[in-house]
Amino acid sequence: MSDTSSSDTKSVRSNIQRRMQTLRWLLLVAVVGTGVHFAIQYVSGGTSVYSIESPVLPLIEELERSDPELGKKARAGMNRFNKNCRLCHHPTGHGGKFTPSLLGHTEDSIKVMLNHYRDGQKVGPMTNLMAPWAKELSDEEIHILGIYIELLQQAPSSK
Numbered sequence: 001m002s003d004t005s006s007s008d009t010k011s012v013r014s015n016i017q018r019r020m021q022t023l024r025w026l027l028l029v030a031v032v033g034t035g036v037h038f039a040i041q042y043v044s045g046g047t048s049v050y051s052i053e054s055p056v057l058p059l060i061e062e063l064e065r066s067d068p069e070l071g072k073k074a075r076a077g078m079n080r081f082n083k084n085c086r087l088c089h090h091p092t093g094h095g096g097k098f099t100p101s102l103l104g105h106t107e108d109s110i111k112v113m114l115n116h117y118r119d120g121q122k123v124g125p126m127t128n129l130m131a132p133w134a135k136e137l138s139d140e141e142i143h144i145l146g147i148y149i150e151l152l153q154q155a156p157s158s159k
């Protein structure tokens with residue numbers, strides 16, 4: 001009788017232990033996840049990774065009404081830019097400590113530069129840092145990125 005109850009207690013205990021272990025894992029994952037989130041946010045200059053705001057979003061919305069075809073491309077360009085490019089060139093395109101500003105480019109000059117990087121040509125001293133990102137781009141992506149980056153110059157803060 002006492003044997004059964006002690007083995008019952010044991011199984012209840014090991015059950016609780018297992019649950020505690022799962023809880024500890026969940027806690028660890030949550031803590032590490034939050035840490036990584038804030039680390040990325042810090043590196044990318046304080047803009048939240050999950051609520052990216054484009055300085056020209058109002059312009060894009062205006063374009064979507066006045067010229068839906070172009071507006072659609074501009075929005076796609078924005079999404080593509082915010083996926084990778086903004087991490088180094090800043091959401092406004094004005095560049096960072098080690099990266100050039102993209103403001104002042106036209107759609108065509110962006111296309112020329114991105115094609116250089118994509119073709120494996122050496123451009124500046126930090127070509128190696130930029131080229132892998134260009135190599136991933138299709139012609140269509142270069143096209144929409146050019147449209148978006150040219151639009152970035154019209155951001156209120158870059159005037």
Ligand code: HEC
Pocket residue numbers: 081084085086087088089098099100101102110113114123124125126127128129130133134137145
């Ligand atoms: C890891 C950081 C990084 C990322 C991500 C990145 N770039 Fe760059 N980019 C650079 C650096 C550094 C240079 C300067 C390279 C050199 O010395 O030639 C550069 C140069 C450029 C230039 C040439 C600018 C000029 O006037 O010389 C363009 C255009 C450009 N990047 C566009 C983009 C686009 C579009 C994306 C997203 C697909 C992107 N970059 C992603 C770091 C980055």
